[in-house]
Amino acid sequence: MINSSEKMTNVNERNVYFGTDSLKKYFDPDCQPPLPLVELPPHLNPYHQDGVRIYAKMMTMHPANNVKAMPALNMLESSVVPNKTDRIIEYSSGSTVISMSMVARVMHGVNDTRAFLSNKTSDAKLKLMQFFGLDITLFGGPSQPEPLDERGGIQNARRMALESETIVNPNQYENNNNWQSHVRWTGPQIFKQLPEINVLCAGMGTSGTMTGLGTYFKGVKPSVSRLGVCTAPGDRVPGPRSYALMRPVEFPWKAAVDTIEEVGSSESYTHSLNLCREGLVCGPSSGFNLQGLFQMLAKRKAAGTLSELAGPDGTTHCVFLCCDLPYQYIDEYFQKLGEQQFHPIRNEHLKKVDLHRYDESWERDALEVLPQFYGSPRSLAQSPLSEIVLKPQNRVLDLRQKDDFHAWHLPGSVNLPLSSVGPHSPSPFSDPGVLEAQWVELEKIFKDDVLVSDLGRHHVLVVCYDGDSARVATSVLRAKGLEADSVRGGHRALRMYGIGSENPISTTKGPLGATVSVAAVPLE
Known part of the structure; x- marks a missing residue:
């Protein structure tokens, strides 16, 4: 890959990938134009009249279609041994290991990627993983096990890799190349696209995305307010964790965030649905991030401190991440939101x-x-x-x-x-x-x-x-x-x-x- 210091200087403006290594270039962020940054129209932004502009960073537009592509690229680059590694094993609920399977094939010629995950994973997500050629092993216990719990699949994957020199377990929960991928790629893209940025918002799962972005912006623009979003206690949105489950995460996420918001699933799915219908196709964790941003802006407005976030132009420029696509969660949209959000099917008896x-x-x-x-x-x-x-x-x-x-x-x-x-x-x-x-x-x-x-x-x-x-x-x-x-x-x-x-x-x-x-x- 191109050295990070040269990143963004060789932008492929035509977005064409030639040669025998065309797929490698297609997956490499250093060979692509930056992923789109799209401002929400006023009818999707209730704070537009308050001088707030909100932008969606479309991580879904990477070839792997989700935010986990960057960590997968960075982790495998540093862990796969050419002509030696023949298997990748990762505990993942979906996006990370799906990205790894594609990156492993395209960038490293490794065709055997195995997913360890919870037996509570939806059938749609399991079929999606099978579709992408993953070998799946299910584990009982919590759907989001603590990374260091010896009884869970995370440590099982780690032990298997230690027992064989040909198996790699990137272990997204402990691998610093996870969050550093966003220092390497996502943060610089956003900053080049929107140097006026004042607020950055991302969800907290492994905390890799927020840790990387928060760390990057602390270095290049310390005035940026960094908002991390966790799931509300007792609720669940695919991907992010509750604040209580962040305790054992070893990444330096606490130093990378200024504010934490807790968000429920109903709002997350609702915002995702609204964004999709307006042309910004994204999954529930994207609506989750947007709701977290709305909550923080609402509190600031109520406290009379919203203007303190603004830059020299008097406008507050906010970026939230759109992390994945909605299709694997379609059944959950209907379960969470109810029939009133959807047109009835005429002649349904047919x-x-x-x-x-x-x-x-x-x-x-x-x-x-x-x-x-x-x-x-x-x-x-x-x-x-x-x-x-x-x-x-x-x-x-x-x-x-x-x-x-x-x-x-x-x-x-x-x-x-x-x-x-x-x-x-x-x-x-x-x-x-x-x-x-x-x-x-x-x-x-x-x-x-x-x-x-x-x-x-x-x-x-x-x-x-x-x-x-x-x-x-x-x-x-x-x-x-x-x-x-x-x-x-x-x-x-x-x-x-x-x-x-x-x-x-x-x-x-x-x-x-x-x-x-x-x-x-x-x-x-």
């Missing part, structure tokens, strides 16, 4: 019906499919319908009502009238109630093993009034493993082609013992 796939190739034009089922176009055109015989390997199911079926139908058809299908019934795709009724009825009909077994030996063609109900039926039949198609446009399409005109009717014995009616009309 979630339980019409569950099988559709395919355009299963919906066939009449002039294309009828010769396949009855014979060549020449014989169809030259023969009366009463003399046309359904090929033995085929079956035709007609879903229309009995009277309409007996008035006219394709030769050899079997009538399976659906109670929800009539000549004037709306399409199931325009009326959700009709679709629900039809699908339930079709599923019931085709639970008949004898019927399905008989049909399964044939190619099935389904016909209805307008083609749409037959399309639903075809979807059900295909889901049961049958070869089935429907006639696009149904009986109406057949009449449009001149098939199915009103003519005298003769009867014949059809398949499955059904009595069928045959109109003596040519197909063309």
Whole structure:
């Protein structure tokens, strides 16, 4: 990597990464433009009229999509031994070890990253970690164990690394390269982007982010007020810890903060939701940081000391970190915030019906499919319908009502009238109630093993009034493993082609013992 003294001088303005090491450059902050710093519009900033401007530092825009990418880069750079290290092990609730797995592959060619974490981790987060190729081991006990507790996964990972020279446990809880990554990269980026900065706000988990940023700004601009945010007692937001759980953390975080705010989960998820809907896509810990900043500003305003934070321009410039993305926490947003925050789903009852796939190739034009089922176009055109015989390997199911079926139908058809299908019934795709009724009825009909077994030996063609109900039926039949198609446009399409005109009717014995009616009309 480029030396930190040269950082920010070789900004890749075009944001393009060339060569065989392009991915390494893409992940390296020294080869990237700085991550975005975005001011909140006034309607998201209740202190705008008080001369406060608030900026989101979008750590989510790193290729690894979270703030833990910087520590992962810095810790692995100093701990992976080339041609020797073949495994990374870390106790992490998600973001840190996911970042490590990507950094290990891209920067060091290490493909085996193993995650130790709490058995209380959500299923969505576990699947996300599996998605990124992590080998997962669960541990019981507290979801956020104390770093030095010998019974927890943190010390288990440490012991395993001590027993093998090829295993590296970066141990984000004790590794100073964790917080120093923000001295190396995040702090300098923010200061170059916003030298007017007056307030800096970050959450406290391992405390690495706040320790690094607080330490950096104490050196370059001591006037910056450094706000650390902890979770409210008894509450939980993914990532940060409560103040009580900060006691055993060995990083010099106390010297890196001036003020601590404690924030609850409801406000955190609410602010995250609002930011996401306005285009700043970020997770609950980002809303958590913003709420902490709001609380501090509110206390200052009530005490009449808000103006003391302002710089020479009379404006207070505040930066809070957006740390991760919301997607892995979607279920928790609904649990924390309630249904009132979300539009209801219309036709939600359809979630339980019409569950099988559709395919355009299963919906066939009449002039294309009828010769396949009855014979060549020449014989169809030259023969009366009463003399046309359904090929033995085929079956035709007609879903229309009995009277309409007996008035006219394709030769050899079997009538399976659906109670929800009539000549004037709306399409199931325009009326959700009709679709629900039809699908339930079709599923019931085709639970008949004898019927399905008989049909399964044939190619099935389904016909209805307008083609749409037959399309639903075809979807059900295909889901049961049958070869089935429907006639696009149904009986109406057949009449449009001149098939199915009103003519005298003769009867014949059809398949499955059904009595069928045959109109003596040519197909063309």
